[in-house]
Amino acid sequence: xxxxxxxxxxxxxxxxxxxxxxxxxxxxxxxxxxxxxxxxxxxxxxxxxxxxxxxxxxxxxxxxxxxxxxxxxxxxxxxxxxxxxxxxxxxxxxxxxxxxxxxxxxxxxxxxxxxxxxxxxxxxxxxxxxxxxxxxxxxxxxxxxxxxxxxxxxxxxxxxxxxxxxxxxxxxxxxxxxxxxxxxxxxxxxxxxxxxxxxxxxxxxxxxxxxxxxxxxxxxxxxxxxxxxxxxxxxxxxxxxxxxxxxxx
Numbered sequence: 392x393x394x395x396x397x398x399x400x401x402x403x404x405x406x407x408x409x410x411x412x413x414x415x416x417x418x419x420x421x422x423x424x425x426x427x428x429x430x431x432x433x434x435x436x437x438x439x440x441x442x443x444x445x446x447x448x449x450x451x452x453x454x455x456x457x458x459x460x461x462x463x464x465x466x467x468x469x470x471x472x473x474x475x476x477x478x479x480x481x482x483x484x485x486x487x488x489x490x491x492x493x494x495x496x497x498x499x500x501x502x503x504x505x506x507x508x509x510x511x512x513x514x515x516x517x518x519x520x521x522x523x524x525x526x527x528x529x530x531x532x533x534x535x536x537x538x539x540x541x542x543x544x545x546x547x548x549x550x551x552x553x554x555x556x557x558x559x560x561x562x563x564x565x566x567x568x569x570x571x572x573x574x575x576x577x578x579x580x581x582x583x584x585x586x587x588x589x590x591x592x593x594x595x596x597x598x599x600x601x602x603x604x605x606x607x608x609x610x611x612x613x614x615x616x617x618x619x620x621x622x623x624x625x626x627x628x629x630x631x632x633x634x635x636x637x638x639x640x
Contacts, residue, residue, distance in 0.1 A: 401452035409548035411449035416541035418443050422598055423487060423534040431467040434594050435460055458593030470590035485582035489531040489575040505530055511567050512539060536572050558617050565613035568606050569620040576603030
């Protein structure tokens with residue numbers, strides 16, 4: 392059972408909106424990584440909901456309902472594992488690795504797809520962690536990609552606060568969302584709709600279901616500011632024109 396909260400107008404200041412989006416992506420990255428007892432406790436106490444709902448309201452003007460409380464940590468973790476890691480027959484119901492979804496590969500090999508994702512990180516001097524234990528450090532894991540989006544929103548907010556050009560991080564957000572992160576959330580949410588996992592924590596289920604549609608709204612907002620997304624992996628008509636260089640500034 393969810394508890395609704397009243398809606399309120401979204402914030403108008405562009406830098407404040409960027410900071411609120413940064414918060415949403417950082418919290419999504421935290422929630423989608425392999426569960427830790429601290430996350431479960433933050434969900435149970437309402438701390439996670441308060442932080443997420445505040446930023447959600449700042450960006451969307453809409454309430455973020457509070458789902459049912461979580462199970463004890465063992466059940467909280469087991470629901471995550473069943474949904475995203477080792478479900479029935481040892482396979483996840485909905486893998487959080489984007490490259491596990493054929494719809495996202497779109498004919499590319501997995502290594503090429505991973506290189507393309509990593510190229511976004513590398514352009515901004517980042518790379519996914521490789522030393523820590525667990526698959527959340529895969530470059531195409533929804534947790535890692537959500538954290539990258541938080542970095543881009545942070546760069547946008549900083550540029551706006553300094554009066555600098557915010558177009559480069561906005562273009563990068565548009566491209567990364569449109570090519571990778573929004574479709575990945577769509578795939579995961581669709582799999583969970585087709586094969587519900589009763590033990591998956593309600594907060595995690597709600598987050599997965601809402602982040603995809605919100606990401607698509609963000610793409611539309613970004614395209615209105617910096618122009619439409621030009622998909623480099625889309626089929627090209629002959630004669631082919633030179634591929635545009637997406638330098639994000």
